[in-house]
Amino acid sequence: MENNNVIKTDNDLIKYIRHIGDSNLKKCFQCGTCSSVCPLSTEDRPFPRKEMLMAGWGLKDKLAADLNPWLCYYCGECSKNCPRKAEPGELMMSLRRFLISAYDFTGISRLLYKSKFGELIALLAVAILIFVEWVVLFGLTPHGATLNQAVSPDKIDYFFDWPLTVFLGVVLTSFIFNMFKKTVLDDKSVKVPLKLYITEGWSLLFNFFTQYRYAKCDDDNRSFLTKLKEGKYNFWLTHLFLMISYVSLFVAIVFFLDWFQDESSLPLLHVVLFDYFASIGLVFGTAYFIIKRFTKKIERSKFSHHTDWMFVALLFLTGVTGVMLRAAIVYKYSVPVIFYIYLIHLLILFPMLVIEVPFSKWSHLAYRPVAIYFANLKEKAKKLQTAGSIAAQPETVPSEK
Amino acid sequence: MDNNLGVYICSGCDIGKSLNIEKLVNTAKDSAKPLVCMSHEVLCGSEGIGQIRKDMGEKGINKVVIAACSMRAKQDVFNFDPLTVHTERVNLREHVAWISPANNDNTQLLAGDYLEMGIARAKKALMPEPLVQDLNKTILVVGGGITGMNAAINASKAGYKAVLVEKNPVLGGFPNSKYKKWEINPPFDKNIHIKNGLDELINSVENSKNIKVYKNSKIKGISGAPGKFNVEIEPSSENPESPVINESAGSIIVAAGWKPYDASKLGHLGYGLSTDILTNVELEELFSELSDKGVKDDFTINRKSNGKPVKAVAFIQCAGSRDENHLPYCSTVCCMSSLKEASLFRKNNPDANVYIIYRDIRTPGEYENFYRQMQNDDGIFMVKGDVSGVSFSQSDNQINIKVANTLFSEDINLNVDMAVLATGMVPNSGEVQDNLSVTLQVDTANSSSGPAAVPVGTTCPPSIPTGTPQVNKSGLLNLSYRQGKEMPDLTYGFPDSNFICFPYESRRTGIYPAGSVRMPMDTVFSVDDARGATLKSIQCIEQTSKGRAVHPRSNDMTYPFFDLPRCTQCKRCTEECPFGAIDEDEKGTPKPNPERCRRCGVCMGACPVRIISFKNYSPDIIGSMIKSIYVPEDATDENLRILVFACENDAYPALDIAGINKINISSNVRVIPVRCLGSINNVWYADALSKGIDGILLLGCKYGDDYQCHFTKGSELASYRMGNLKETLTRLVLEAERVRQVQFEYSDYPKLPQILDDFVETIKSLGPNPYKGF
Numbered sequence A: 001m002e003n004n005n006v007i008k009t010d011n012d013l014i015k016y017i018r019h020i021g022d023s024n025l026k027k028c029f030q031c032g033t034c035s036s037v038c039p040l041s042t043e044d045r046p047f048p049r050k051e052m053l054m055a056g057w058g059l060k061d062k063l064a065a066d067l068n069p070w071l072c073y074y075c076g077e078c079s080k081n082c083p084r085k086a087e088p089g090e091l092m093m094s095l096r097r098f099l100i101s102a103y104d105f106t107g108i109s110r111l112l113y114k115s116k117f118g119e120l121i122a123l124l125a126v127a128i129l130i131f132v133e134w135v136v137l138f139g140l141t142p143h144g145a146t147l148n149q150a151v152s153p154d155k156i157d158y159f160f161d162w163p164l165t166v167f168l169g170v171v172l173t174s175f176i177f178n179m180f181k182k183t184v185l186d187d188k189s190v191k192v193p194l195k196l197y198i199t200e201g202w203s204l205l206f207n208f209f210t211q212y213r214y215a216k217c218d219d220d221n222r223s224f225l226t227k228l229k230e231g232k233y234n235f236w237l238t239h240l241f242l243m244i245s246y247v248s249l250f251v252a253i254v255f256f257l258d259w260f261q262d263e264s265s266l267p268l269l270h271v272v273l274f275d276y277f278a279s280i281g282l283v284f285g286t287a288y289f290i291i292k293r294f295t296k297k298i299e300r301s302k303f304s305h306h307t308d309w310m311f312v313a314l315l316f317l318t319g320v321t322g323v324m325l326r327a328a329i330v331y332k333y334s335v336p337v338i339f340y341i342y343l344i345h346l347l348i349l350f351p352m353l354v355i356e357v358p359f360s361k362w363s364h365l366a367y368r369p370v371a372i373y374f375a376n377l378k379e380k381a382k383k384l385q386t387a388g389s390i391a392a393q394p395e396t397v398p399s400e401k
Numbered sequence B: 001m002d003n004n005l006g007v008y009i010c011s012g013c014d015i016g017k018s019l020n021i022e023k024l025v026n027t028a029k030d031s032a033k034p035l036v037c038m039s040h041e042v043l044c045g046s047e048g049i050g051q052i053r054k055d056m057g058e059k060g061i062n063k064v065v066i067a068a069c070s071m072r073a074k075q076d077v078f079n080f081d082p083l084t085v086h087t088e089r090v091n092l093r094e095h096v097a098w099i100s101p102a103n104n105d106n107t108q109l110l111a112g113d114y115l116e117m118g119i120a121r122a123k124k125a126l127m128p129e130p131l132v133q134d135l136n137k138t139i140l141v142v143g144g145g146i147t148g149m150n151a152a153i154n155a156s157k158a159g160y161k162a163v164l165v166e167k168n169p170v171l172g173g174f175p176n177s178k179y180k181k182w183e184i185n186p187p188f189d190k191n192i193h194i195k196n197g198l199d200e201l202i203n204s205v206e207n208s209k210n211i212k213v214y215k216n217s218k219i220k221g222i223s224g225a226p227g228k229f230n231v232e233i234e235p236s237s238e239n240p241e242s243p244v245i246n247e248s249a250g251s252i253i254v255a256a257g258w259k260p261y262d263a264s265k266l267g268h269l270g271y272g273l274s275t276d277i278l279t280n281v282e283l284e285e286l287f288s289e290l291s292d293k294g295v296k297d298d299f300t301i302n303r304k305s306n307g308k309p310v311k312a313v314a315f316i317q318c319a320g321s322r323d324e325n326h327l328p329y330c331s332t333v334c335c336m337s338s339l340k341e342a343s344l345f346r347k348n349n350p351d352a353n354v355y356i357i358y359r360d361i362r363t364p365g366e367y368e369n370f371y372r373q374m375q376n377d378d379g380i381f382m383v384k385g386d387v388s389g390v391s392f393s394q395s396d397n398q399i400n401i402k403v404a405n406t407l408f409s410e411d412i413n414l415n416v417d418m419a420v421l422a423t424g425m426v427p428n429s430g431e432v433q434d435n436l437s438v439t440l441q442v443d444t445a446n447s448s449s450g451p452a453a454v455p456v457g458t459t460c461p462p463s464i465p466t467g468t469p470q471v472n473k474s475g476l477l478n479l480s481y482r483q484g485k486e487m488p489d490l491t492y493g494f495p496d497s498n499f500i501c502f503p504y505e506s507r508r509t510g511i512y513p514a515g516s517v518r519m520p521m522d523t524v525f526s527v528d529d530a531r532g533a534t535l536k537s538i539q540c541i542e543q544t545s546k547g548r549a550v551h552p553r554s555n556d557m558t559y560p561f562f563d564l565p566r567c568t569q570c571k572r573c574t575e576e577c578p579f580g581a582i583d584e585d586e587k588g589t590p591k592p593n594p595e596r597c598r599r600c601g602v603c604m605g606a607c608p609v610r611i612i613s614f615k616n617y618s619p620d621i622i623g624s625m626i627k628s629i630y631v632p633e634d635a636t637d638e639n640l641r642i643l644v645f646a647c648e649n650d651a652y653p654a655l656d657i658a659g660i661n662k663i664n665i666s667s668n669v670r671v672i673p674v675r676c677l678g679s680i681n682n683v684w685y686a687d688a689l690s691k692g693i694d695g696i697l698l699l700g701c702k703y704g705d706d707y708q709c710h711f712t713k714g715s716e717l718a719s720y721r722m723g724n725l726k727e728t729l730t731r732l733v734l735e736a737e738r739v740r741q742v743q744f745e746y747s748d749y750p751k752l753p754q755i756l757d758d759f760v761e762t763i764k765s766l767g768p769n770p771y772k773g774f
């Protein structure tokens, strides 16, 4: 007897999932309403119904290998229509948290998700490290007449930005590889041909930069413009705006820090892009999400985990201090003022980047497009396989006779 | 008896506007010479009624023909003592004025016919002579479980004596072997000791002065009829020397309960592989044993095989239920009991995981709340799927369950320490005895001996009634009835009659199944069932002792009279009576039991020599109604005459509703209400066809598995007999299509014009009856 599918239920996992979200997962009686109203769910991927069951049974390995949570954008249609008020949309959110901790082999994310204080302590630890580094490099008071003398951009690059970038790159890549292994390599039912990885590469970039599936969340048949006017796309567009702002600022700061420390030499395009577009995006975007989380009017902001709050709060503060810093530079405030704002900015920015990016909510920025990419790969590979086996049949059938 | 006829014609409610009342009055006067014949504008008003009563007093009117509204309307007003006055209602309103064009010759002819038919019947009808008797009013309760005990208590509370017979040494029935029952009140999360309440109930039964309890006893035999059942009670097997005791009873409540489905037939679900694979009933017994019959609560549930605590248990729902090869029905309780047992596992073995493999979780009504509570338990795992295999590995003492078609969209395997098969309920309605099956001997030699005065219909070919199964079970009531020892089953062995209309009713008058012998149910529903059945049996006793029928012809005081010297012993009545009311002697002469009779008239319809009749309903009475129909000789389309026999239970009310809705109906039609289509005697077809009637339509209830016939088999028998009749028609060169039966229910009334027009068209295409004016 092949025992390959012997079910192992993990009661601790159920507890953990309950802990990291507000879904009433056990209340589900598998009616399937959620999957039928979900605009993104398909016949082959009947989420969130199947996830409700797998979570209710605590099927850890199956859940860890499941890409579906990343395909859900929490439009909340499922939760709205669930006759048992089991909050399937929130379960998908909880599962994303679970997946972040499952891809992270260090166990840090699990800690952050489990405990509010854990997260605070971790953030604080990074902040202290940054503070010490700052004092060692630049002292407690500014040395030098100009900003560039007091806080050398090169030193920031060498001792802060670039080590961070390397750290993030290594950690995230290893987590993504872990994810790849769990979801693609270990799935014996499908083997993805090498060629597909390259031909499907476009979907990775496309989804990263458009978050196109977000727009599909609302799948009624009216025209794009009407829905835009009605504000149906507000959430998606804000999210997109925020994400692009964030990414462009991150890239620019890491590679072109000089621009930001220089009060005069900026070409016009950069001013528009960074001083206005990106900064507004960051501050406005985070404020928008904070308000949504406070008012709880829409499904996806109904429940907030402490990591959600921490993430938007830190992002908002980063944005605000960043804007203040830039303003101080442009309006030529005295060097000590800029010096301290700079320090505060880094004390917020770095804990956020070190902790939130690989271990917490931020990582969805990386996992989501990758998951869509993997899901596409598997789907295409499956199609090729069935096509292949159908093509192979005519040869085998006559030989059997 | 004097025929002091009074004819009263009402011209209210559009009747006067539509018909020439004066002409009608003259018709009545000419044909019947009544003592009184008058019309009135509002006959149902105090003046009209006053006049009728005055005539009764002064002129001794004892046959009142009221030509006004339907017999179903104004019953409270035209309400004269049935024992001294025959009231004949002629339906000029719903069946004439409201459905036909006003002031039209054909409408007038229709009204004239109905009036003549009513007068014909009134002249021949006799007053009923009810069989008033001093009868035994004790209620026999068979079975001392929850239903039986509640029935006995209810009877006692209502002031009746009860005799309760229980086969086991103790009362309590199935719950005796159980530990806890589920909570039926908010918050629905507890299970209650079954002992609470049960002991109380047992005590109150045993201490009641009105209830005589026979434990360790069973029924050896029952003879008689409602109000005079003679019950022989004998000890259950254990002590065979004890004497047989005789008791009398007025009516019987059968609360024999259920037995679990035979699990040895469930080998495909692993039963028998290991002692750890048990049925839900065996698990209940285990709970009961471990808890010391409900004394202890802090016990661990251990595996039967090695005594180690159960860590993982799987419940397999619908084990042998909803399965054509086993029990085709849902037992309704096993979902709840598995949920309850699951929660006991979780309470007593907190580390244990409980898996429930279901096809559907069925927790009706409030029970849904219990289900919800159990869902919230993190250690209970449920999934829909089909168990495709159960195996047992001796080496590691594990049970492996394979589940296909799961909602995980893949097949799964479960390894558990214990597996529970949620088996269903089988009614204790007697055991099938192959050697007992009654073979019907129909004496064909006798069937052609009727006088052949009319061309068709006097004789029917041998009729083996397809409809009336001879019961081949025994062991529960052991009735000494001609048709078999137990109540007939409706389906799947449950003895019921027509569930929709008459709950608790069996096809044996005065015998009422209740509780899980009637249909699968839990103890909560059984308590209600006991109440209903008790009320039914009280009603039966009281009605019977007044000589009145129980439903559906409640209060009918007539009963069939058998003119036995003319009987040919053809046995048709004894076989076809849907209620087993007629026994027979050695020679085959029927021995009617009026107390068991429901007055359907099926026997009357069956009798080839027409010796069965009621005082106001007989082959002769209806025959003379048919004969009083005026059939014009020149055969134009509008002179076609269609006779409709309409079942009084559904079809006639539907015709009334059509009238109330002013739905136009063909004026070719003449309606005669019948008690049941099964009461139609073939002689009536002969009467009608020889008279020149062009077509005959039977409007009656649905038959077959989901029959709606109020007398269970009447409409089916009618159609069966019609099959025989058609052969005769063909011999007489009359088209078989001239007689048609339509299955019809009350709510079909909008279809009436269509049904009737269709038939009229068929008759038109056949042409007029060649025997016209014969």
Ligand code: SF4
Pocket (backbone or CB within 6 Å): A027, A028, A029, A030, A031, A032, A033, A034, A035, A048, A049, A052, A078, A081, A082, A083, A084, A085, A086, A087, A088
């Ligand atoms: S709608 Fe609710 S109850 Fe139904 S399957 Fe989805 S989560 Fe479960």
Ligand code: SF4
Pocket (backbone or CB within 6 Å): A034, A037, A038, A039, A040, A041, A047, A048, A071, A072, A073, A074, A075, A076, A077, A078, A079, A088, A089, A092, A217
């Ligand atoms: S939240 Fe929206 S996208 Fe996510 S599972 Fe529910 S319906 Fe689908």
Ligand code: SF4
Pocket (backbone or CB within 6 Å): B317, B318, B319, B321, B322, B329, B330, B331, B332, B333, B334, B335, B336, B360, B361, B362, B422, B424
């Ligand atoms: S009650 Fe549940 S387990 Fe029992 S037969 Fe019905 S559906 Fe199946």
Ligand code: SF4
Pocket (backbone or CB within 6 Å): B560, B576, B577, B578, B579, B580, B581, B582, B592, B596, B597, B598, B599, B600, B601, B602, B603, B604
């Ligand atoms: S009238 Fe009906 S119930 Fe009564 S004896 Fe005849 S067939 Fe049986």
